[in-house]
Amino acid sequence: MEGVGTDNSGVLVLAATNIPWALDSAIRRRFEKRIYIPLPGVNERAAMFKTHMGVNTCHTIKDNEWMQLAQRSEHYSGADIGVVCREALLRPIRRLSASTHFKRVQNPEHDGPRELWLACSPGDSAAQSLTLEKISPDELCEPPVTMSDMLAALATQQSTVSENELGKYQQFTQQFGQEGL
Incomplete structure (x- = not known):
C-alpha cells in the first residue's frame, strides 16, 4: 500500500472478497494481483x-x-x-x-x-x-x-453459488485478474 515515511518491507497485504465486481477502481489499483480461486x-x-x-x-x-x-x-x-x-x-x-x-x-x-x-x-x-x-x-x-x-x-x-455469480467471477477475472490454482 502507499504511505510516506513508512517501511513496509516484508509486509504482505492479502484481501479476499466474494463480490470483487463491487470494488471501486481505487481499491483495485492498490492490489497488484487479483487472483480468482475457483470452486x-x-x-x-x-x-x-x-x-x-x-x-x-x-x-x-x-x-x-x-x-x-x-x-x-x-x-x-x-x-x-x-x-x-x-x-x-x-x-x-x-x-x-x-x-x-x-x-x-x-x-x-x-x-x-x-x-x-x-x-x-x-x-x-x-x-x-x-x-x-x-x-x-x-x-x-x-x-x-x-x-x-x-x-x-x-x-x-x-x-x-449461482450460475449467474460464476459468470460474474469469470467476467471480472477476464477484465481485471488472473486464474488461480
Whole structure:
C-alpha cells in the first residue's frame, strides 16, 4: 500500500472478497494481483467430504462413494460441503432420538461395557421398550453415518453459488485478474 515515511518491507497485504465486481477502481489499483480461486473440483470435493466427516466418525461410507458424493455436488463450495456433512452427522442422532426400542448386543471393543444398547424395531425378538434418555451414553451403540444419510443430506442442501455469480467471477477475472490454482 502507499504511505510516506513508512517501511513496509516484508509486509504482505492479502484481501479476499466474494463480490470483487463491487470494488471501486481505487481499491483495485492498490492490489497488484487479483487472483480468482475457483470452486473446488471433483477431487477436492471428495477430499472435503472425507475431511469434514472426520477420522473418528463412525461411518460405513466406502472409498468410491466419496467420489460419488463429489460428482453430485458440482458448484458446491467448501462451506456448502461442510453443511451437508453436519446434516449427515445429525441424521443417526435423530434416528436414535426417535427410537422406542433397543436391544443388547456384544461390544466389539475390548474397553468399556461388555454389552451395548442398539436401536432396533419394535418387532425384533430381543427388543425392549426404552427411550434414549434411559440409556447411559457409554452403553449406547453408536449408529454409523451411512451413504443414505449423506445422500439425504445432499438433497437438502443446494449450492449457494449461482450460475449467474460464476459468470460474474469469470467476467471480472477476464477484465481485471488472473486464474488461480
